[in-house]
Amino acid sequence: MAEPRQRVPASTDDEHALVLFSGGQDSTACLAWALERFARVETVGFAYGQRHEVELTARQAVRTGVHDLDTGWAARLGDDHLLDAGVLGEISDTALTRETEIAYDTRGLPNTFVPGRNLLFFALAAALAHRRGIRHLVAGVCETDFSGYPDCRDDTIKSLQVTLNLGMAERLVLHTPLMWLDKTQTWALTEQLGGPALVDLTVEASHTCYHGTREQRHDWGYGCGECPACRLRAEGWRRYRGGEASR
Ligand code: ZN
Numbered sequence: 001m002a003e004p005r006q007r008v009p010a011s012t013d014d015e016h017a018l019v020l021f022s023g024g025q026d027s028t029a030c031l032a033w034a035l036e037r038f039a040r041v042e043t044v045g046f047a048y049g050q051r052h053e054v055e056l057t058a059r060q061a062v063r064t065g066v067h068d069l070d071t072g073w074a075a076r077l078g079d080d081h082l083l084d085a086g087v088l089g090e091i092s093d094t095a096l097t098r099e100t101e102i103a104y105d106t107r108g109l110p111n112t113f114v115p116g117r118n119l120l121f122f123a124l125a126a127a128l129a130h131r132r133g134i135r136h137l138v139a140g141v142c143e144t145d146f147s148g149y150p151d152c153r154d155d156t157i158k159s160l161q162v163t164l165n166l167g168m169a170e171r172l173v174l175h176t177p178l179m180w181l182d183k184t185q186t187w188a189l190t191e192q193l194g195g196p197a198l199v200d201l202t203v204e205a206s207h208t209c210y211h212g213t214r215e216q217r218h219d220w221g222y223g224c225g226e227c228p229a230c231r232l233r234a235e236g237w238r239r240y241r242g243g244e245a246s247r
Helices: 025-037 053-069 071-076 087-091 117-132 154-168 183-205 228-241
Strands: 013-020 040-047 077-084 134-138 173-175
Touching: 013 025, 013 117, 025 040, 025 053, 025 071, 025 134, 025 183, 040 053, 040 117, 053 071, 053 077, 053 183, 071 077, 077 117, 117 134, 117 154, 154 173, 183 228
Parallel strands: 013 040, 013 134, 040 077, 134 173
Antiparallel strands: none
């Protein structure tokens, strides 16, 4: 019987990372986290018929801000990729993809929720990472404030890492630096990584609100102030400013 062919992983440079980057508070912290650790950091975003172009604008504003904040980060920040995940709009009948009111079910899940969305994003990001010779994927998913999204759970991500590596004959590593942090601790991590300047940039440029509104400026940033995403961000900010993250 012939020896099985020796498989050489396509990703040979483990100093490079790809951040799943939406331009929100969490992925902004993840971008800074990656820039502190990897020689080269690329970003990937997904367009899927969001009625808020605002999210895609926020991505560029945050990237520019992060680039200008630190010369080391500027040297390490690599290409940005925007992938069309518009097929989600064909599956979902929600406010993200149609002009309907955002509503929330009994679990607090908005009708913007597309089941398994993160599974698709990770699979697409892994394929892109393979093409770019990148081994490390970084995402801001979080089990603590996971808003009922089952594909944000730690077990989901660990299982997915195994599945992606088996399915692609890769040695990808999925990093989730925010997995066990609440929003208060994420603000604190942001300060730890980039000082008050990164906190200011996150407040000013990142976008979290489900409704995509930027008319109202709060002390924690822009948003409707009413949706679960805004409330979570506002509450985290209030407790962070009150010094609760350091306790
Ligand atoms: Zn909102």
